[in-house]
Amino acid sequence: MKLRKGIYYLFYVPTLFIASVFVITLGQLMTMRMRLTIATSWNRFVSLSLLRITTGIRVEIEGRENIPKQAFVALSNHQSEWETLHLCYLLNPVNSVLKKDLLHIPFFGWALWGSGHIGIDRSNARGSLKRIEKLGLKRLQKGINVLIFPEGTRVAEGEYRRFTRTGAKLAIDANVQLVPVAHTASNCWSPSGRFQKGTIKVVVGEPIDTAGRDPKSLTDQVEKWIRETANIPTEKRQKPLG
Numbered sequence: 001m002k003l004r005k006g007i008y009y010l011f012y013v014p015t016l017f018i019a020s021v022f023v024i025t026l027g028q029l030m031t032m033r034m035r036l037t038i039a040t041s042w043n044r045f046v047s048l049s050l051l052r053i054t055t056g057i058r059v060e061i062e063g064r065e066n067i068p069k070q071a072f073v074a075l076s077n078h079q080s081e082w083e084t085l086h087l088c089y090l091l092n093p094v095n096s097v098l099k100k101d102l103l104h105i106p107f108f109g110w111a112l113w114g115s116g117h118i119g120i121d122r123s124n125a126r127g128s129l130k131r132i133e134k135l136g137l138k139r140l141q142k143g144i145n146v147l148i149f150p151e152g153t154r155v156a157e158g159e160y161r162r163f164t165r166t167g168a169k170l171a172i173d174a175n176v177q178l179v180p181v182a183h184t185a186s187n188c189w190s191p192s193g194r195f196q197k198g199t200i201k202v203v204v205g206e207p208i209d210t211a212g213r214d215p216k217s218l219t220d221q222v223e224k225w226i227r228e229t230a231n232i233p234t235e236k237r238q239k240p241l242g
Helices: 002-024 032-055 082-090 100-104 108-114 127-142 164-176 215-230
Strands: 057-062 072-076 094-099 119-121 145-148 176-183 198-204
Touching: 002 032, 002 108, 032 057, 032 082, 057 094, 072 082, 072 127, 072 164, 072 215, 082 094, 082 176, 082 198, 094 100, 094 127, 100 119, 119 127, 127 145, 127 164, 145 164, 164 176, 164 215, 176 215
Parallel strands: 057 198, 072 145, 072 176, 094 119, 094 145
Antiparallel strands: 176 198
16 A cells, blocks of 8 residues: 555645646636636546545545535545545535635645635634635635534544534625535545545435524534534544444
8 A cells, every 4th residue: 555655646736746746836817716726637647537546535425415505614524635636626616714824835735725725723713713704705705615624623533522513603784595515535544644445435315404493403403413424423422433
């Protein structure tokens, strides 16, 4: 697997550089939706084709028909780098909420910024919430979906981190549907980047209408569904079933 991982990165890095340079340069002459489409073509190449060829990782997707035609907020569990790539392709056009430090990485980070992804300072919870509310609303009004990982960071298999209510609040305030997404990326890709041959399953849940809902109950509903669907812990130190 070390050899396969090496081959993966041998192709990953050059294609990342090329895609980033394109978004930063010629991509700036295009609309944000067009830039996202180009960027997610690279995401698709990496998360499906390149990984399958070099590592043997396969992907099964259930519930594509549940992805709304109109703008929405998506909430997903977070286990690895893989879902940050694949979900941006699956839910395109979409902007992710991510730590602002990523935007400072040469080329890659600049491309993220140029594609409209929302960078936040995790050490400033209140400021981050306001930024997500402000920029997230603008994205949704332009017809661009917003993807949030409510655990806030990658969570290793068997560990627990409670969901924040930020995504639910944004969906309620913007009066858009909330789409839960569950996946089993940790079966093949750990938070630290270790690969393992196998199958990653992605399930897109039915969109939830947010009118008249409150952030707490909505977040609890989505968290319960994601944990049950992805078979991940429901409390601290509890081991996943199976």
